[in-house]
Amino acid sequence: MRNTLTGKKEPFIPMKDRHVRWYTCGPTVYDSSHVGHARTYLSFDIMRRIMTDYLHYNVLYQVNTTDIDDKIILRARQNELLRLLEEDTSVDYSKLITLAKEALDEAKLKSDEKKAKIEDELNTAKLNNDSRARTEQEGLLEQHLVKRKNLDNDEIAILKACEVSNGDDDMDDARSSLLLAAKSVIAEKLDREKGHLITDHAVFNAHARKYEREFMEDMEALGIREPDVLTRVTEYVPQIIEFVEKIIAKGMAYKSNGSVYLSLDEFQAKGHNYRKLNPAGPGGAATSAAEMAEGEGALGGGGGTNEKRNPNDFALWKASKAGEPAWESPFGPGRPGWHIECSVVAGDILGERLDIHSGGEDLKFPHHDNELAQSEACFGCNQWVNYFTHTGHLHIAGLKMSKSLKNFVTIRQALEHNTARQLRIMFLLQAWDQPMNYSDQTIDDARSKETTFKNFFREVEALVRNDYLDEEVGWRMGEADHKLADAYLASRQTVHESLLDNFNTKDAMAALLKVINEANAYLRSPNAKPSTLLLRAIATYVTQILQVFGVISGADEFGFGSGTADGKGGDAAADGSGSESYIGAMVNFRESVRDAALEAAKGGDSKAAIQSILQICDSLRDETLPTLGVRLEDRPTGTMWNLEDPEVMIKEMADKAAKEKEIQLGKLEKQLVARTKELEKVKSSMIKPEELFKTDEFKEWDENGVPTLLANGDPVSGGQVKKKKKAIDKQAKAYKDLMDKSGNNPQEVLESTQKQVDDIQAKLKELSV
Numbered sequence: 001m002r003n004t005l006t007g008k009k010e011p012f013i014p015m016k017d018r019h020v021r022w023y024t025c026g027p028t029v030y031d032s033s034h035v036g037h038a039r040t041y042l043s044f045d046i047m048r049r050i051m052t053d054y055l056h057y058n059v060l061y062q063v064n065t066t067d068i069d070d071k072i073i074l075r076a077r078q079n080e081l082l083r084l085l086e087e088d089t090s091v092d093y094s095k096l097i098t099l100a101k102e103a104l105d106e107a108k109l110k111s112d113e114k115k116a117k118i119e120d121e122l123n124t125a126k127l128n129n130d131s132r133a134r135t136e137q138e139g140l141l142e143q144h145l146v147k148r149k150n151l152d153n154d155e156i157a158i159l160k161a162c163e164v165s166n167g168d169d170d171m172d173d174a175r176s177s178l179l180l181a182a183k184s185v186i187a188e189k190l191d192r193e194k195g196h197l198i199t200d201h202a203v204f205n206a207h208a209r210k211y212e213r214e215f216m217e218d219m220e221a222l223g224i225r226e227p228d229v230l231t232r233v234t235e236y237v238p239q240i241i242e243f244v245e246k247i248i249a250k251g252m253a254y255k256s257n258g259s260v261y262l263s264l265d266e267f268q269a270k271g272h273n274y275r276k277l278n279p280a281g282p283g284g285a286a287t288s289a290a291e292m293a294e295g296e297g298a299l300g301g302g303g304g305t306n307e308k309r310n311p312n313d314f315a316l317w318k319a320s321k322a323g324e325p326a327w328e329s330p331f332g333p334g335r336p337g338w339h340i341e342c343s344v345v346a347g348d349i350l351g352e353r354l355d356i357h358s359g360g361e362d363l364k365f366p367h368h369d370n371e372l373a374q375s376e377a378c379f380g381c382n383q384w385v386n387y388f389t390h391t392g393h394l395h396i397a398g399l400k401m402s403k404s405l406k407n408f409v410t411i412r413q414a415l416e417h418n419t420a421r422q423l424r425i426m427f428l429l430q431a432w433d434q435p436m437n438y439s440d441q442t443i444d445d446a447r448s449k450e451t452t453f454k455n456f457f458r459e460v461e462a463l464v465r466n467d468y469l470d471e472e473v474g475w476r477m478g479e480a481d482h483k484l485a486d487a488y489l490a491s492r493q494t495v496h497e498s499l500l501d502n503f504n505t506k507d508a509m510a511a512l513l514k515v516i517n518e519a520n521a522y523l524r525s526p527n528a529k530p531s532t533l534l535l536r537a538i539a540t541y542v543t544q545i546l547q548v549f550g551v552i553s554g555a556d557e558f559g560f561g562s563g564t565a566d567g568k569g570g571d572a573a574a575d576g577s578g579s580e581s582y583i584g585a586m587v588n589f590r591e592s593v594r595d596a597a598l599e600a601a602k603g604g605d606s607k608a609a610i611q612s613i614l615q616i617c618d619s620l621r622d623e624t625l626p627t628l629g630v631r632l633e634d635r636p637t638g639t640m641w642n643l644e645d646p647e648v649m650i651k652e653m654a655d656k657a658a659k660e661k662e663i664q665l666g667k668l669e670k671q672l673v674a675r676t677k678e679l680e681k682v683k684s685s686m687i688k689p690e691e692l693f694k695t696d697e698f699k700e701w702d703e704n705g706v707p708t709l710l711a712n713g714d715p716v717s718g719g720q721v722k723k724k725k726k727a728i729d730k731q732a733k734a735y736k737d738l739m740d741k742s743g744n745n746p747q748e749v750l751e752s753t754q755k756q757v758d759d760i761q762a763k764l765k766e767l768s769v
């Protein structure tokens, strides 16, 4: 395997027996994990699977999460301060405007100062003809300009949010939008002013736990095997203190102002080498200021570089200022430095020497070089790690991934668009220790390879089912069979050699795909009667290797022969597992189609028979197959089928049925309103016009039924008589209409309308159950 310590590929020799003591730096749990993490942990997962499942080493694999770190402290503190501000109603919209504008001015001022400083350094570098410093400062300037652009965008958003509201009803909304727009500048300002007031460990702890949990969930979603041992820094503080004391006792570390630093001068005077992984240029140029700053964390060292004897010394223990979590120690209250944790937890679990140590490329320096130095100092050895492995950088569409470039892809986002299997195949198609590009093209490539595998497995399965050891096929091998057999052996050989050569999954995958291509060509060549046994051997082998790679997991239906022992359909039928339900569905389908056809043949309605057969086909697609986990889609090019989780499909069916029911209910309710209205109309139209006013209100009527005397004997007024006449005329028309329409049988119309209303009500009742 390629050993970053020597920069060469070296044969792997474990220290003891076939045991492999393997340590991997886990994430610093301050934010969501991104696809760069996915690459690192998936690559090591694949290597570990090859070590255990293919090469049969005895691996003990440890991962540690960094849950004490300056970035965690800073994030947790700023989030807490923002939360408190959000809840503080005394800071109303207008006060918030003042605060946001102040914070913005301060941020701009700081940004200007930073730019001036970088430009100064750049000029000095140019004057001194120092090309390394010049490149570094140019890089910093570029980063600064991106950050400045983001700040300018923030400014636009903040000023907009400051003008939003004049009305008083949406003051709360205006306050929230301003808080959102000004979030980052306000967080920095509050942290400068009030950060020291956040002292509760629970604030930092909760932040770390949240992202640690997210990381574990992401790893599970990616199908990464759990480590054999998990550790975290907060549970190792006493051991870390002991470890630091040992280095002090050996004279290679010193206390300074509450912090402890590793003395590089003393370390090297004792014969050790520093920067083994990332030698600092020809002649061992000094560490740059930027590298130093990165190594010491976002909150800086205990009290600045003047605490150090040599500016390149690094912190083993950092004195904590107010607002930074602190643990008691003989050096004073403080916290572990960034690098010390890995040496301590690995030492505790795996012993004083490691077979393999892994991590992402960006951890080489300073993190891993510092780990090496402090471990050598403590354990008194010259080679703490035998094989150091680093995954290559991951670029997003050709660019370095960063939040400021807005091309930051979290693992969750990547999994929204791709399956874990597709991501894994994508990484398998790359050399794990080389830089790679994550782009639409690399993922499309992975998808198409996935399809190639899947189609091959399904085709061989169908073949095996149809003529497994059919006596009539003939067993004699022809020329094409011999060629395929050779290709099969060559593929196995290449896969084996590739895996032994620095876990070269790229070539191994190519060898698997090559034999599949050969087999596909063989299957499509005319006049050939395919050798089912040979094809089955190839499909089984490819499946085994993909299982080693973690592309196929134990239970899934991707690989060859899934659901049956070896792709022989007969086996499943014999023991009744799996295929019975499919056979049942097929038999029922046949019976229904047959019945419909026979009915038509007997002289029935052939059009109706066609309708009913189409309906049977739809019901197979929409009702029967979904419960078996088969999805059919009718497309212009023909029917596509796919396997799907039956639970997912059953849920889809239920959702669809619920939607249809809702539509049906709506329709029926409308019908009910219309029919009820009609019923009322029939009822009222049935009254004969002359009977309309035959009520207790009146005493006498004329021949047309117009009332003339009120019940008390008074005459009905002229105006009223006119009105009643009109009403009677209207009723006469309605009555006549009803009589005409019903053929003088209004009772029948009444009954049938009433029945319609009753029927609708019954249907509604049935549906609502």
Ligand SMILES: [Zn+2]
Pocket: 025, 026, 342, 367, 371
């Ligand atoms: Zn580490």
